[in-house]
Structures are given as C-alpha cells and as structure tokens.
Amino acid sequence: MKAVKLTLWQIRYTNKAYWRNPAAAFFTFAFPLMFLVIFTSLLGHGHIDLGGRRTDLSTYYVAAMASFAVISASYVNMGIGVTFQRESGILKRIEGSPLPGPAYLTARVVHSMLMSVLLVVITAAFGWGFYRAAIPSGKSLVFFLVMLVIGSASFCALGLAITVPIPNAESSAAIVNATILPLLFLSGVFIPIGDHAPAWIQWVGRIFPVRHFADGLQAGFVGTTFHWSDVLIVGVWGAVGLLLAARFFSWEPRA
Amino acid sequence: MVDDAATGPNARGDRDYAVEVRGLTKSYGGVRAVTGIDFHIARGEVFALLGPNGAGKTTTVEILEGFRRRDGGDVSVLGYDPGHPHSQLHDLLGIVLQSSAVDPYLTVEEMIGMFAHFFPHPRPVGEVIELVGLSEKRSSRVVKLSGGQQRRLDVAIALAGDPELLFLDEPTTGFDPSARRGAWEVVKNLAALGKTVLLTTHYMDEAQYLADRVAVIAAGRIVAEGTPATIGGRDQARPRVRFRVPAGTRPPAELAAETTTAGIITFATDDITRALHTLTTWAIDRGVVIEGLEILRPSLEDIYLELTGEAAGDSSQPVGSVAGEAG
Numbered sequence: 001m002k003a004v005k006l007t008l009w010q011i012r013y014t015n016k017a018y019w020r021n022p023a024a025a026f027f028t029f030a031f032p033l034m035f036l037v038i039f040t041s042l043l044g045h046g047h048i049d050l051g052g053r054r055t056d057l058s059t060y061y062v063a064a065m066a067s068f069a070v071i072s073a074s075y076v077n078m079g080i081g082v083t084f085q086r087e088s089g090i091l092k093r094i095e096g097s098p099l100p101g102p103a104y105l106t107a108r109v110v111h112s113m114l115m116s117v118l119l120v121v122i123t124a125a126f127g128w129g130f131y132r133a134a135i136p137s138g139k140s141l142v143f144f145l146v147m148l149v150i151g152s153a154s155f156c157a158l159g160l161a162i163t164v165p166i167p168n169a170e171s172s173a174a175i176v177n178a179t180i181l182p183l184l185f186l187s188g189v190f191i192p193i194g195d196h197a198p199a200w201i202q203w204v205g206r207i208f209p210v211r212h213f214a215d216g217l218q219a220g221f222v223g224t225t226f227h228w229s230d231v232l233i234v235g236v237w238g239a240v241g242l243l244l245a246a247r248f249f250s251w252e253p254r255a
Numbered sequence: 256m257v258d259d260a261a262t263g264p265n266a267r268g269d270r271d272y273a274v275e276v277r278g279l280t281k282s283y284g285g286v287r288a289v290t291g292i293d294f295h296i297a298r299g300e301v302f303a304l305l306g307p308n309g310a311g312k313t314t315t316v317e318i319l320e321g322f323r324r325r326d327g328g329d330v331s332v333l334g335y336d337p338g339h340p341h342s343q344l345h346d347l348l349g350i351v352l353q354s355s356a357v358d359p360y361l362t363v364e365e366m367i368g369m370f371a372h373f374f375p376h377p378r379p380v381g382e383v384i385e386l387v388g389l390s391e392k393r394s395s396r397v398v399k400l401s402g403g404q405q406r407r408l409d410v411a412i413a414l415a416g417d418p419e420l421l422f423l424d425e426p427t428t429g430f431d432p433s434a435r436r437g438a439w440e441v442v443k444n445l446a447a448l449g450k451t452v453l454l455t456t457h458y459m460d461e462a463q464y465l466a467d468r469v470a471v472i473a474a475g476r477i478v479a480e481g482t483p484a485t486i487g488g489r490d491q492a493r494p495r496v497r498f499r500v501p502a503g504t505r506p507p508a509e510l511a512a513e514t515t516t517a518g519i520i521t522f523a524t525d526d527i528t529r530a531l532h533t534l535t536t537w538a539i540d541r542g543v544v545i546e547g548l549e550i551l552r553p554s555l556e557d558i559y560l561e562l563t564g565e566a567a568g569d570s571s572q573p574v575g576s577v578a579g580e581a582g
Contacts (some may be wrong), residue, residue, distance in 0.1 A: 017360040088358075
C-alpha cells in the first residue's frame with residue numbers, strides 16, 4: 001500500500017521534470033502533429049482500401065500518427081530517458097533510498113501511458129478538426145482503449161528492455177531510433193503497405209508488435225475489423241520486454 | 256517483509272557502534288579489491304577512510320551501503336546486515352555517492368522534497384536547505400547550479416530523511432578551495448547534530464579537519480588507524496628543529512646538530528623546551544643571530560605517504576608514484 005502511495009506521489013515529479021525537458025516534450029508532442037501535416041500534404045490525397053473499406057488517406061494518417069505518438073511517448077521516451085537517469089546516477093541513488101526501485105520506474109511507466117492517452121486525444125482532435133477524420137466511438141472505442149492501454153504499457157516495457165544493451169547516455173538516442181524507425185516504415189506507419197508489398201515486409205509486420213498495434217488503433221478510427229490477436233501479440237511482446245528488463249536491468253551507470 | 260524477526264537489528268551487534276566491519280573481503284574477477292578489513296565506527300563519530308585512488312575505499316563503502324555483496328567477513332550497519340537489503344535500514348541511511356546524482360530539471364526544493372517523501376520521518380525541507388547553505392538557490396533548477404552547489408544538493412538529499420548514519424564518498428573531489436571550506440562546514444554541522452558520518456577522501460587536510468578518527472587504507476587493507484593527531488605514531492615522532500646561523504659558527508655539541516645543504520642546521524630532540532633553551536642561551540651569549548627557526552613534526556601527509564608507500568611496496572597492486580616519494 002505504501003509503495004502504491006509513493007508511486008502516485010512520484011508521478012508528480014516525473015511529470016514536472018518531463019515538461020521542463022524541452023527536447024523530450026517537443027519530440028513527443030510536436031513531431032506526431034508535424035508529421036501528420038507533412039504526410040497528409042505529401043501523400044494524403046486520395047483513398048486507400050483498408051479491409052474492403054474505402055478510406056481517406058488523411059484519416060489513415062491520423063490513425064498512423066496516433067500510433068507513432070504513443071510509441072514515441074512510451075518506447076522512445078523510456079529507452080532514452082531511463083538510460084540518461086541510469087547514467088547520471090539517479091537510479092542508483094533511488095536504489096539506495098527507501099523507495100523501491102520498481103515503484104520509481106512504475107511511476108515513469110504510468111506517466112508515459114498518461115502522456116500517450118493525451119497525445120492520442122490531441123492527434124484525434126487535430127485530425128477531426130482539420131481532416132474530418134472520424135473519432136472512435138461506441139463499441140470500437142472500447143476496443144480502441146484496450147489496445148491503447150495494452151500497447152503503451154507494452155512499448156514502455158520494451159523501452160525498459162532496450163536500456164539493457166545501451167552502454168551509455170550518448171548512444172541511447174541512436175540505438176533507440178535504430179531499433180524503432182525501420183520498424184515504423186516496415187509496419188506501414190509512415191507509408192501505407194498494400195497487399196502487393198514484398199513478402200518479407202509482410203512478415204516483419206506479422207512478427208514485430210508495431211503493425212499489430214497500428215492496426216488495432218486504426219480499427220478504432222477507420223472502423224475496420226478489430227482483431228484480438230493484435231492485442232495478444234503486442235501484449236506478449238510487452239511481457240517478454242518486462243521479463244528481460246526484470247532480469248537484466250541495471251540501476252547503476254555503465255559508463 | 257516475510258520474516259521481520261530475522262531481518263530486525265540483531266542482538267549481538269554492539270549498540271554503541273553504528274558500523275562494525277570484521278574481516279571484510281571483496282574481489283572483482285580475481286582482482287582483490289578489499290583484502291580483510293576491520294574497523295568500527297562509534298555512534299556520533301565522524302570517521303574518515305583515507306587512501307589513494309583504487310585503494311578500496313569506495314568498494315568498502317558501497318558494501319556498507321548495500322550496493323555490493325561482500326565475498327567474506329562480518330558487517331553490521333546500525334545492527335543490520337547490508338548484504339540483505341532491508342527497507343528499515345534504508346530509512347536510517349543518507350548516501351552521497353562519489354559522483355553527483357541529481358535530476359537537472361527539478362528545483363533544489365523539489366529534489367529534496369521528492370526524496371524527503373520516501374522517508375518515514377523526514378527533516379523539514381527548508382531546514383535541510385539552510386543546513387547546506389543553498390537558501391538563495393532553493394527555487395533554482397538543478398541544471399543552473401555550479402558543481403559545488405550540486406554537490407551540496409547531494410548532501411542535502413542525503414539529509415532529507417534525517418538519517419542516523421551518513422555516507423559521504425569523496426564529497427569534495429573537484430572543488431575549489433572555498434567550495435571545499437563550505438562543504439567542510441556542512442559536515443561539521445552534521446557532526447554537531449550528532450550524526451554518525453563515514454567519509455572517504457584522499458585529501459589529508461579534509462580528514463584532519465573533519466574526522467574524529469582516521470583509517471588509512473592502501474591496496475585493499477587498513478594500514479593504520481587512529482585520531483588524526485596520533486595516527487601512525489605521529490604524536491610520538493621526535494620533533495626536529497631547523498635553523499640557519501652565519502657560516503663558521505657551530506651550535507653546542509650537546510644538541511648533536513648536523514649541517515645539511517646550504518648552511519641549514521637540524522637536530523632531533525625529545526625535550527623541545529630544554530633544547531630551545533640551550534640553543535637560544537648559546538646564541539645570546541655568543542651574539543649569534545638565528546634565522547628561519549622552525550620546529551617540525553611529521554604532518555598527516557608525511558605519515559600517509561609513508562603508510563601508503565609501504566603498503567604499495569609489498570603488494571601486487573601498485574598505488575602509483577607514492578612509493579618512490581615516501582622514502
């Protein structure tokens with residue numbers, strides 16, 4: 001019970017520090033909207049066939065950028081932010097205090113999930129206002145929220161896991177981006193992947209969690225069929241990330 | 256959590272000691288970092304571990320803090336075994352790590368407040384800020400503080416939980432002289448509050464100024480222990496008198512003085528009062544002018560160099576150039 005109270009208290013400090021780090025806040029909040037404007041201007045005219053439904057490309061990008069925003073706020077933010085805190089000795093210091101280390105990290109994860117929800121709300125509102133994109137409602141809203149919560153939690157866990165092979169603060173952004181950017185492209189987040197894409201790209205999408213997550217959010221925006229298998233696969237990835245982090249996570253600076 | 260009885264303070268630990276260490280050993284991949292250390296720290300005492308880099312100071316302290324597991328020996332910290340982490344023990348400790356560890360985006364006040372909240376009986380944040388002399392910076396973000404101020408914030412964070420025992424691992428390394436003085440006053444204040452302090456340092460003057468007792472550690476073991484004034488037989492070493500007299504004059508033979516280079520004369524004595532009387536009476540009677548008269552005792556630094564040099568000489572782990580200078 002004490003740990004829960006301490007975790008909730010800690011979220012306040014995580015939030016304060018988060019908004020005062022201009023780089024982090026800018027990247028997570030400005031990038032998705034900026035990309036949305038750029039992609040819809042460049043590629044967003046016309047329609048796309050999604051599961052037999054004719055969909056505006058601009059709506060497609062509203063859903064895709066919502067996925068991108070969540071992944072930035074969870075996986076990228078955790079991977080880079082936690083590595084910096086590890087290397088600066090803050091995590092070691094927490095480990096030597098009465099606050100259980102996992103409570104401290106849980107506060108960061110919960111905060112990232114809250115930021116994810118906020119980002120999706122902003123992206124959806126922006127899409128609705130400027131591109132007349134639909135907003136998830138009714139039954140699809142429930143599915144949508146399930147995928148959002150499981151997805152952001154899972155990508156946070158994967159963000160914790162990726163800190164394990166990162167040797168120092170300087171290389172954290174490079175390693176985190178090198179692991180996620182190719183996947184974002186190969187999972188259709190930046191450029192729609194049609195049925196005629198090479199088989200290996202389709203397989204990358206099936207194996208890794210990004211496409212499943214993006215499809216799940218897309219179902220909420222576009223009204224395509226929602227697959228529980230998408231939630232399951234994303235959740236399994238998250239569970240594996242959590243296990244790896246629990247086993248190999250370092251509280252002390254590596255460099 | 257499950258077995259509170261087994262994790263509570265043990266009965267055999269001496270209540271008067273905050274820290275007891277017996278036969279402590281630790282190796283890293285076959286390299287022996289700590290090779291059998293014994294010491295104890297009384298409650299309310301400021302104890303300094305003095306030694307060169309790589310001597311095993313930080314390894315020892317981090318074992319006591321619970322960051323490292325020991326290979327062998329008995330360790331008791333406030334009656335607990337730090338090899339088995341207890342949240343009750345963490346409630347009683349204040350830890351300042353060797354490198355600063357602060358969140359750049361929080362303010363001084365927030366940073367201290369955040370840590371204070373983890374403890375059952377925190378000290379008021381304003382009081383802690385006052386104690387380390389950061390009152391004017393209380394609303395400044397950490398990123399705006401100087402290195403010395405960040406270090407003082409480190410100490411403030413360690414004080415936030417009103418700990419019984421404080422670990423300060425090289426608290427003033429990299430400070431300029433005035434910042435060091437400031438930090439020393441902070442530690443003096445802590446001692447005045449009755450806190451037990453374990454300090455590591457490689458500065459002789461720091462140990463001398465702050466510590467009630469000093470242990471000199473070199474190549475993984477303690478080579479001397481005592482008060483700064485008596486360590487290494489410092490108080491028993493015979494004082495030496497040194498002076499200059501005009502060329503051709505010879506001081507009284509009973510002083511057994513010898514002339515060194517450049518006309519400087521020195522002698523050692525057990526009875527400094529009588530020796531000085533003999534010398535000055537002789538000078539006045541003969542009308543000799545004595546210049547540059549000094550009475551020399553071995554400084555803590557002399558003793559330290561001698562001790563750490565000896566340890567380095569018979570060890571596989573060299574401690575640098577100290578050995579050559581000690582002779």
